[in-house]
Amino acid sequence: MASSSPAPLETMRKALLLQRDGKIARARSLYEKILKKEPGNVEATNLLGLCFLEQGYPKRALNLLERAVRLAPQEARYRLNLLDCLEKLDDLPAVLAATEAALTELADPAPALLHRRALLLRRMGRFAEALPAYEAAVRADPDNVETLVELGQTLSLAEKYEEAVRVFEFALTSAPGHRLAILSLADAFNQIDRASEARDLLRARAEAFNLERDAAYHLSLANSYWGSGDFRLALEEADRAMALGLVGVDSHIVRGKALHGLGRFAEAVEALDTALALDPQRHNAALNLGYSCLAAGDLERGWALAERRVEARLKDILIRHFTTPAWQGEPLAGKTLMVWNDQGIGDVLRSSSMLAELAEQADRVILECPSKLVPLLARNFPQIEVRVRRHDARGRPVGAEDYDVQSSLGALPMYLRPTIDAFPRHESYLTADPQRVRELRARPPLNGPRPKIGLSWTSGKQTTLRARSYLTLADLLPLLQLEGAEFVLLDYTDRSAEIAELQAQTPFTLHRWDDLDLFDDLETAAALTACMDLVISANTSAAELSGALGVPTWRFGPVTGTVLLGQENPPWHPRTRYVRLDPEGAAADIVPTLAADLRSWLDAGE
Structure with missing residues (x-):
């Protein structure tokens, strides 16, 4: 600290003791006295800024902490305190900019700064940049298991689950009982259809958890049981997690999915309704609620919720992007409608039961589907144009959009089959050659x-x-x-x-x-x-x-x-x-x- 006489040093000592004991106002007064006599005392400037920060005045702290950095640009502590202040102001871009400045300007930046940058990029959803940042942080501090686990979690957020599994498994070699590494590895396993491995991992490492209090453990086990098809055990573990106080969206979702798997559809609807009410933007909650509504016979609500499958990023769903508007059940007289498959072959075969009705409503109907379906459907529906799908790898149309409205086959039942009574009683709708x-x-x-x-x-x-x-x-x-x-x-x-x-x-x-x-x-x-x-x-x-x-x-x-x-x-x-x-x-x-x-x-x- 910058001081030329014993008096300020003694005042500084008293202020530090007061600050340590939580007597912030008195400590602040002493720091202000020191700065009146020695405006360039960088340590007093830094500590006064921390006093304001502890008292909940980050804006007042900011000027002081920025001044401390200017007075001693090579002192990493001051940089970190400034970052804490900017965090309190909830200005993540400013925090990132200050972090980048510290990494550039410090002669020997501390591993904590590298970790800070990686964590910020992750919080901002910039996973592609966060991953190399975490790798740099791990190289700077290879024995820090926490940073390694965060790298694995970021890989999971970037949907690089196989790589995440390898990172978590490596972390567990040096810290076999690391709670977060175990839970994160189980989650990664669940994401890549290795739920039985998640289940076995959680059982084998149960000693790392307080089973009577750790709700997250039971929720993770519930997810692994569900993914393994053990719906009864999944329900039991979800209920344990909720009894321990974990009553958020994820608990209600896995509980609803377990009830659905057991065929208890009314109870599943209730659980998933609660999940969606807690977070209306949780698309997987809406999608699973839609499935349960359909299974319970509530077609009108079920079809509408099932449309959230695109936002839920359901696997094996084809997503296409058009400039032409989507058909929403309005009259089709005088219009050309193009329908396209968004799911598998079986779904197309089932949905083709609605093609003749569409042909009666629209001036022209086009069906775009996989090439192997074209001969069968073109012969059965000569009144419509059946052609191979016209889109690029990103789902964008190739060529002109020669239609007025378009719809995925999966969306058609919402308008054509809103109730069971809307299903025609024909014994067949396709014929063989x-x-x-x-x-x-x-x-x-x-x-x-x-x-x-x-x-x-x-x-x-x-x-x-x-x-x-x-x-x-x-x-x-x-x-x-x-x-x-x-x-x-x-x-x-x-x-x-x-x-x-x-x-x-x-x-x-x-x-x-x-x-x-x-x-x-x-x-x-x-x-x-x-x-x-x-x-x-x-x-x-x-x-x-x-x-x-x-x-x-x-x-x-x-x-x-x-x-x-x-x-x-x-x-x-x-x-x-x-x-x-x-x-x-x-x-x-x-x-x-x-x-x-x-x-x-x-x-x-x-």
Whole structure:
């Protein structure tokens, strides 16, 4: 400190003691006396600024702390105090500018300043800049686990979850019981469909937490149980977190999702309503509430909330950007409407049930969809123009927007199916190509007298949750060993290895033809499906196709099946029977029911 006589030093000592003891006003008075005698005393200037800051006067502190930095530009402490003051003023750009100035002007900047810059960039949502800033902070202080964990959290915020996992795992090698590193790693696992690893991690590191008081631990475990499909345990852990006082949006969301998974839709709606009321901008709360409303049969509200799927950044959703306005249910007379697929093949097949109605309302309807759907839909709907999607990698239209309004297929039910009564009672809305059907029926055993049963038991799109609703071919042996039927593979994925492995152990017959492409040639897939007397399928596009063709279908899936809309069977497909899986059991538990029902069906000659 700058002082030339013992008196100011003694006054400074007294002021420091007073400030330490919380007697800020008295300390401030002494610092002011010192500065009257020695205006250039930088330490008194700095400490007086801190007094004003502690008393809640950051604007008065700012001039003093800026002056201290000017008087001693190489003193890092003064720089940090100035940053604290700017933080109190909630001026993050000014804090960042002052931090950058300190890093530039200090001869040997402290690691704390590097960390400060990284943290600021993260708080400002500038993750691309925050990541290299954190890397610099980690290099400057490699033993600081807290900074390393913050780097991992920033990677998660930037949706670089795999990299975040590696950082958290490295941090835990030096600090195995680091609470925040464990919770953050579990969250990263949950984000990349590794919920079972999150669950196992939290169980294995439970000693790092006070389980009787740590609500965040129970909430994280609830999320991992939900992601693993253990809805009952997810609900229990969510309730524990809330009992410990963690009653925010996230707790209500995971509780609502767990109730939804258990088929308790009214309770799920209540929980998710609470979540959305707490934060109306939480799009995932709105989306999940929409799903629960639909499952409970509240279509009008459910469809509207489900539109938040874009803002919720739902995986596998195609997002497109237009200058043409979105159709919002207004009259279409004299207009051209372009509809486009925003989800998968099965969703397009189901949504095509509404195309004929649109063609009756608009002067012209265009459907943009994946190329493999074009021949099937163009033949079935000659009154509309079916073409391949025209957009670039960013979802922007390629070429002129030759339409007046546009809509995703996923948004159509909001206007065309607002109630169950709005669903037409047609048995089918697609037909297979008659010539292809005749050609296939000439092949044995399709030309024989025994009933043909089409099978599809799994999907090409697997996640931990989805996998719980699928079967293996081995699970279906009780059906395949029934006499009196011909079983035909309708699964569009390559199941040859699974079939060969099982046939090496157990004799059975499942007909398939190597020259038929059921993945890309949907005209052929439709023709083969039309040859079936019955289709037994998981929730896949095979079930959507058989339902659209009006082929009798037994579709098995979770109680949360999005096609049900509060009904016993899918209103989209009157000839489809929906067989619900027990949400707390294994999918294979449904096989005895399927086998018994199929035996009865065969015996009845249906």
